[in-house]
Amino acid sequence: MAESQRNIPMLEELKKGPWPSFVTQIEEMADEGKEACDQLLDCLNRSYEEKIGHWKHGGIVGVMGYGGGVIGRYNDLQDEYPAIAHFHTLRVNQPSGWFYTSDALRTICDLWDEHGSGLTNMHGSTGDIILLGTTTDELEPTFQALTEHDFDLGGSGSNVRTPSCCVGQARCEWACYDTMDACNDITQEFQDELHRPFFPYKFKFKFAGCANDCVASIARADMSIIGTWRDEIRIDQDAVREYAKDAEEGGRGDALDIQRDVVSNCPTKCMEWDGNELTIDDANCVKCMHCINVMPKALRPGTDTGATILVGAKAPIVEGAQLSSVMVPFVKMEPPYDEIKELAEAIWDFWGEHGKNRERVGELIQRVGMGNFLEEIGLEPIPEMVAHPRDNPYIFFEEYFEAEEEEEEA
């Protein structure tokens, strides 16, 4: 095999150990005759020796009619590594919830073996299937092969980025709305915004079925849609007592102590346990999910379910990281999800007009002020939107009276 001639001593070290190795994955494709993978290994080993990367900024590459979905990538040592001189990435929009059949996966594999390096990320940080590495002339043929099999490109650049969602009602009893349907519906609705950059910068949607937020929407999405409910937590008292019995019988180190592990951890202290019955003051419950998480057989979210919409999360670049903040405390999440779509479009209108280059929505809100932002998108200020009212007296009162006017009115 070609393997024996390969000289990648640094990377050899990363084939050892119990965790699956990315080096082995690349090497397998090199052994299959993918020259690009051979040269990628050589180049990466060199990076390990020199402690620096060898990739350059992408130029403008893509497929016809789309302004995103392809990340241009060029090697800075093109003479030495011609097979990876261009090594572009295609972002392929994943199916909701990252569910596949083996046949669907093989379809992707077949077309990528034919058109690219055979390397992927399952999945990229935003959620797309990442097809990692091909040449400029293979981009359009790869795209055509993808669409023949009902796949399409995801987002990149200043557009709607590929929305993603948790597993939701497909396999989770805690999902307060159908995250997979909402994600799919919104993705289909905004295909134009997803494929053609219109915006000052990126805009991400993430759909989480409950406050556990398995897709990190509150940290990462410009619009975070997080499942919640407004009636009572469903309690099966017998099942609670079963959990308690486990604890009393002791023995197991991981047994549950209902007072210590459940009640004391409640952020609003809205629960009581008298040794026989668990009572919850639901009006004071903030739907944090802890008690439900640790007693899944005994407690379930209520049945009047929906979602909280929060806006503005982002990583540090440019003005610092932000978590999303509350815009709409509760909305029923039912097709066709008009509240979500209308709110997104209202935000885009204002952001499109007033946003600066590379300014995320969260940064725009900070720059213009949340109060002004709310006026522009047509939402009333409500106390749920703030952790507390302002604690500085520098209020921008917008109107004042002149003495003459007062007299005239009198």
Added chain:
Amino acid sequence: MATERRTDIGPPDYRRFLPPIVKENYGKWKYHEILKPGVMVHVGESGDKLFTVRASSPRLMSTLGIRRFAELADKYCDGYLRFTSRNNVEFLLTDESNIDPLIADLADIGFPVGGIGNAISNIVHTQGWVHCHSAATDASGVVKAVMDDLIEYFDGTTPLPGKLRIALACCLNMCGAVHCSDIAILGVHRRPPKVKHDQVNKLCEIPNVVASCPTAAIRPTEVDGHPSVEIDEELCMFCANCFSVCPALPMADALNDGISIWVGGKVSNARTEPRFSKLAIPFIENDPPRWPEVVQAVRKIVEVWADNARKYERMGDFIERIGWPRFFEMTGIEFEKEHIDDYKYAGLSYKRTAQLRQ
């Protein structure tokens, strides 16, 4: 082409890929239980049981590797599988007796199972030197070294008090959005961009470059007849936003790039509110291929938490309870000038109370 060019079709409808048991119990799951490390069962109101086996993944997968997953899915679960938001692969089984043979087959191809419940799950991470132009460190290699070391907490050999989520981003762009992780490994640059004066005006819009700097450190200038920019190095905090808009301002520098470690963030709302990770270690030199100092630092932080946290207490909740001074003492990490915020709103993080553990 015989067929018309298709565009804007969006992703394939997920319903095509759902196993029959999921379709039948969609929205009607009652509860779940963790049966053993990496294995859980979801029980529907119908009484149906769906077993999930969660396996590790390097995220960077070859088509050969994916085909092996597909073969296992065919062999044990009628071809149905999914991936998680932390890049694990999950096999969806209806026949309980298939669980152990599947786990054995996964072990044979080198993919341990685990990462469910009070465990360390897969590390979400970025591209690093494999494929990124702005990386200050590699991603996959550091992740591999750290997970090799922490495998006992993934596969359930050593139980943990709660969940622990590790993430890695190879620069401040944070494609991995590591800023809300129990432990975040973050590549950092430490040298201001080296301006290629002969290329700035060819490759970049100078007003855009000037505007891109959050600390207004960049000014237009002319060097050897070339319109270019100059950088007030004292104002640079190495965000690399200028490099993102202008390739003629490279940031990467083998001597000065490396890794910082952050702790105590979370995205879940359970018990306490979501919060950012805070700086634990400002800088560790890149030490490929296995970054031993990073691996040791992460292990030390994990062990201090594992030995001292209360049940379900996440890293940030634990540190809040014991206080930051005690965290630095217990981990042996030195507290330095860099730990004190000096960017916008820095004062919010100053301690403004006399409530101190003396």
